């Protein structure tokens with residue numbers, strides 16, 4: 174059965190992004206963050222493509238994602254779980270040398286006990302609370318934590334010490350981010366003075382990595398930038414100004430395509446699709462495309478979305494249906510069934526970018542990308 178749309182991933186663009194990241198961050202170790210199904214790009218398609226660009230460290234949110242990476246990654250690549258995993262997952266992670274964050278005493282105890290049972294060390298990253306208030310050990314628990322780490326060197330490898338910034342992409346959070354830096358440095362000092370240090374220290378996501386070079390330490394965790402996007406307009410503008418460049422060096426690697434499934438002529442004076450949101454004032458030609466909100470084409474794009482057909486921009490008319498949309502191709506006499514329709518991407522010098530798609534549908538790049546359904550085929554080009 175043929176899927177009604179396909180997501181294409183451009184290896185050349187990805188290669189270029191990784192070359193930029195390596196030179197911009199001066200060869201610093203980078204963990205490729207591939208949570209959220211690799212920001213919608215598809216873990217199983219994306220991870221081997223990233224490995225071909227020399228990436229060998231992957232960060233995910235939960236054990237399910239780690240499992241997907243594990244299935245396709247080279248055995249020499251490192252996998253790190255930054256968020257949720259239950260006790261069974263901890264056993265699996267230890268068995269497979271998968272590194273994971275520890276941010277509660279309960280998880281620490283489970284890691285110690287499971288490692289003892291398996292007779293294999295757990296590779297852990299200790300996350301410190303610095304003001305994000307999501308996960309992380311409170312500063313006040315650090316002395317107790319240090320005692321546990323010192324007493325359990327037979328079951329634990331202290332791989333990393335880390336934190337996460339709460340909104341480094343916006344100058345509005347300047348004070349909060351500054352406080353986080355101070356707080357992390359204070360925590361780090363306690364570890365240093367106790368004579369117990371991790372193998373690596375890591376604190377920065379993309380925005381922090383661009384904005385806070387003094388916080389890079391041993392590794393940075395890059396998500397959105399590897400896919401060709403900036404964390405937000407402020408970060409891009411800051412980069413362009415600081416380095417005196419005209420346009421973003423990052424390239425989008427994803428495009429989303431479908432084809433015309435049916436063409437329909439509509440007489441003047443008729444409503445189109447469900448309800449009465451679009452009325453034909455003239456004889457119209459519609460191209461019906463088999464992609465709808467069930468496939469991630471948001472209902473909020475009803476009567477506002479734009480797609481590309483035959484190198485030209487064409488508007489969505491009427492409501493986005495569950496499985497299809499109607500496109501106004503009235504002035505495009507050359508369209509035919511099976512013609513390519515670009516939902517996100519470039520054609521004939523025009524572009525529907527994720528950002529413009531996002532603006533039309535009121536979604537953030539991050540949200541829009543990760544909502545692209547898992548079951549659409551991802552194809553490397």
Ligand SMILES: *Cc1c(COP(=O)(O)O)cnc(C)c1O
Pocket residue numbers: 206208255337377378379380394395396397398404
């Ligand atoms: C998502 C995430 C990142 C990557 O964020 P980007 O803004 O996409 O670079 C890094 N670290 C943690 C803990 C995250 O949750």
